[in-house]
Amino acid sequence: MLLTDSDLQAIWLTIRLAGITTLILLLIGTPIAWWLARSRAWWKGPVGAIVALPLVLPPSVLGFYLLLAMGPNGPFGQLTQSLGLGTLPFTFWGLVIASVFYSLPFMVQPLQNAFEGIGERPLEVAATLRASPVDTFFSVVLPLARPGFITAGILTFAHTVGEFGVVLMIGGNIPGVTRVASVQIYDHVEAMEYADAHRLAAVMLVFSFTVLLAMYTRRSPARKAA
Amino acid sequence: MKRLSALFVTLLTAAGLHAGEVQVAVAANFTAPMQQIAADFARDTGHKAVLSFGATGKFYAQIVNGAPFEVFLAADDTTPAKLEKEGHAVLGSRFTYAVGKLVLWSAKADFVDAKGDVLKGGNFNKVSIANPKTAPYGTAAVETLKKLNLLDAVQPKFVQGENISQTLQFVHTGNADLGFVALSQVFKDGKLNGGSAWIVPGEFHEPIYQDAAILAKGKDNAAATALLAYLKSDKAKAVIRSFGYDLR
Numbered sequence: 001m002l003l004t005d006s007d008l009q010a011i012w013l014t015i016r017l018a019g020i021t022t023l024i025l026l027l028i029g030t031p032i033a034w035w036l037a038r039s040r041a042w043w044k045g046p047v048g049a050i051v052a053l054p055l056v057l058p059p060s061v062l063g064f065y066l067l068l069a070m071g072p073n074g075p076f077g078q079l080t081q082s083l084g085l086g087t088l089p090f091t092f093w094g095l096v097i098a099s100v101f102y103s104l105p106f107m108v109q110p111l112q113n114a115f116e117g118i119g120e121r122p123l124e125v126a127a128t129l130r131a132s133p134v135d136t137f138f139s140v141v142l143p144l145a146r147p148g149f150i151t152a153g154i155l156t157f158a159h160t161v162g163e164f165g166v167v168l169m170i171g172g173n174i175p176g177v178t179r180v181a182s183v184q185i186y187d188h189v190e191a192m193e194y195a196d197a198h199r200l201a202a203v204m205l206v207f208s209f210t211v212l213l214a215m216y217t218r219r220s221p222a223r224k225a226a
Numbered sequence: 227m228k229r230l231s232a233l234f235v236t237l238l239t240a241a242g243l244h245a246g247e248v249q250v251a252v253a254a255n256f257t258a259p260m261q262q263i264a265a266d267f268a269r270d271t272g273h274k275a276v277l278s279f280g281a282t283g284k285f286y287a288q289i290v291n292g293a294p295f296e297v298f299l300a301a302d303d304t305t306p307a308k309l310e311k312e313g314h315a316v317l318g319s320r321f322t323y324a325v326g327k328l329v330l331w332s333a334k335a336d337f338v339d340a341k342g343d344v345l346k347g348g349n350f351n352k353v354s355i356a357n358p359k360t361a362p363y364g365t366a367a368v369e370t371l372k373k374l375n376l377l378d379a380v381q382p383k384f385v386q387g388e389n390i391s392q393t394l395q396f397v398h399t400g401n402a403d404l405g406f407v408a409l410s411q412v413f414k415d416g417k418l419n420g421g422s423a424w425i426v427p428g429e430f431h432e433p434i435y436q437d438a439a440i441l442a443k444g445k446d447n448a449a450a451t452a453l454l455a456y457l458k459s460d461k462a463k464a465v466i467r468s469f470g471y472d473l474r
Contacts, residue, residue: 072400089401090352090385172385172396173357186388190283190360 010184018160021099025107033111059165090172106155114148245272246449251285253301254391255408259469273449281389283360296444302362303435319440325472326434327409328426342424354396354405367406369431409470
C-alpha cells in the first residue's frame with residue numbers, strides 16, 4: 001500500500017478538519033442539545049428543525065448559500081472583511097465553518113437523546129443535595145451521558161471525513177488547504193489515475209468500516225443488558 | 227387555451243416525424259453554443275439532442291463504464307482519441323469542432339487590461355483556474371503563466387474549479403478577482419458580456435483542439451450521425467464562431 005505524498009497530505013488535512021470540527025461542535029452542540037432536551041418553549045420545534053436541516057438538504061444548497069454568504073458581497077463575507085480576516089471561501093477555516101453547519105445534527109441529536117434519557121430524577125436528587133446547576137451538569141449529567149458523547153463525537157468526526165459536496169463547492173481544491181481526501185479521490189478519477197484512486201478509496205473504506213464496527217460492537221453489550 | 231392546443235399540435239407533429247433522439251456529453255466550456263446549436267438542430271432536422279454538461283475527464287470515466295452517451299463533444303483532442311483506440315468511439319467519426327480560446331477575465335470593469343499586465347502587479351486576491359491535471363483550459367492557463375515567467379508568483383493564489391463552469395462561477399461570485407476561463411463563457415455575438423478581459427494570444431499555449439466523436443452506443447443512431455454532420459454545417463460554424471472559438 002503506497003500512498004503518494006499528496007495523498008498523505010490530503011488524509012492529514014481531512015483528519016485535522018474533522019478533529020477541529022468535532023471539538024468546535026462539542027462546545028456548540030452540547031448547550032444546544034441540553035436546551036433541546038430540557039426546554040418546553042414553543043420554538044423548540046423550529047430550532048430542532050433547523051438543527052436537522054443538513055440531514056435533508058443537498059450539500060449543493062448548503063455550498064451555494066455558503067459561497068454567496070461568505071463571498072465578498074455576502075453579509076458574512078463583509079463582516080469577516082471588516083474584521084480584517086478577508087473572505088473565507090478557499091480557506092481551511094471556511095471549510096471548518098461549513099463542516100460545523102454540515103455535521104451539526106450528528107453532534108446534537110445523539111447528545112439530545114442521551115440528555116433526555118437521563119430523566120428528571122438524578123437532577124432532582126442533585127438539587128436536594130445542594131449541587132449548583134453547573135456542578136450538577138459536570139458531576140451528574142456528563143458521566144451519565146458519556147455514551148452519548150462518544151457516539152456523537154465519532155459520528156461527527158466520521159461524517160466530516162465523508163464530506164464532499166460542500167467542500168467541492170467552496171474549497172477551490174487547494175493542496176494542503178482545502179483538498180481533502182474525498183476531493184483527492186475525485187481528482188484521481190477525473191485524471192484517469194485509477195490505481196491512485198483505488199488506493200485512497202480503499203483507505204477511506206477501511207476507515208469508515210472500522211469506525212462503524214467500533215461503534216456497533218461497543219453498543220451491543222449494553223443492549224443485551226437492557 | 228390557445229397556447230395549450232398549440233403545444234399539443236407541436237408535440238403531435240414532432241412525434242409524427244418519427245424524429246430521433248441523441249444523448250450528448252458536452253464539455254462544460256461549450257455549454258452556451260451547444261444549447262443554441264441543439265435548438266437549431268431540432269428545428270432544422272426534427273431530431274432532439276439531449277445534453278449533459280461536465281468535465282471531459284469525468285465523462286471519460288462514465289463512458290468507459292457504460293454511460294448511455296452516443297455523441298461526445300470533448301474539451302480536448304486526446305480523450306476522444308483515447309476512446310477511439312479503446313473501442314468506445316466509432317472509428318473515423320472524430321473531428322475538431324472548435325478551437326478554444328483562453329481568456330483572463332474579471333467580473334469587475336477595468337480590472338483586467340488589454341495586455342494582461344494585471345498579473346504582474348499582483349494586486350488581486352485569487353486567480354481561479356480549471357484543474358490543470360484534468361481540464362485543457364487549466365493546462366493552457368498554466369502554460370501561459372509559464373511563458374510569462376509568472377507561474378511561481380501567481381501559483382500561491384490559485385483556486386481550482388472542478389470544471390470550467392465552476393472556475394467561472396468563482397470569479398462571477400466575486401470570490402476570486404481573476405480567472406482563466408474559456409472565451410465562450412464570457413463572450414457572445416462578437417463581444418464581452420461584461421467585466422474586463424485579456425484574450426490570451428494563441429502563441430502563449432498549445433492550441434486547444436476540441437474534438438467530437440460518435441460513441442459506440444450511438445453507432446446505429448441516425449440522429450447521432452445527423453448531429454455530427456450538423457456541427458460541420460455553415461450555420462453551426464457561424465454559431466461556434468460567434469462565441470469566440472476558432473475553427474480548424
